[in-house]
Amino acid sequence: GVAPVELRVRWGKIDSWAMTQFDYTPVVSGPAVVSGLYPAALPAGVPSQRVTVQLTNFPKLASLTPPGQVRAVLGSLASSPVDASSITSSTHESTTVEFDVQAPTTGASVDLKVYLTALGVSQAGTATLAVEA
Secondary structure, three states: OEEEEEEEEEEOOEEEEEEEEEEOOOOOOOOOEEEEEEOOEEEOOOOOEEEEEEEEOOOOOOOOOOHHHEEEEEOOOOOOOEEOOEEEEEOOOOEEEEEEEOOOOOOEEEEEEEEEOOOOHHHOEEEEEEEEO
16 A cells, blocks of 8 residues: 655754655455455356456465466365466455356355465455356
8 A cells, every 4th residue: 555654844944844655565464355256146057157356355466377376165165176267466455366167056155265375265255156047
């Protein structure tokens, strides 16, 4: 983030000031937050559907590759995480990631958990993905 900084000094008849910006790195605390999910619903059972997820409270990635540094778990498939197919952007404010997933074969809703591989699923951001029969 960026914060404006103004410094003013007064000494007798001297009145001087300067203005600059202070760049800071926000501290990530707790699990990621899913701030955007598109589409929010998928047709049941169709393979390789692209889902775009925007995350906040997520570390800025030094590089957008390899995409496998971000993973997702769909529903109860914790033993089968899916690597991101691409990481499209990463700033201190948010990270946007794309996944190719297969929705369950029956209509329902499932949790989509997205996390930085290095931190593990305990720090995942969670969103509900509708599955349309």
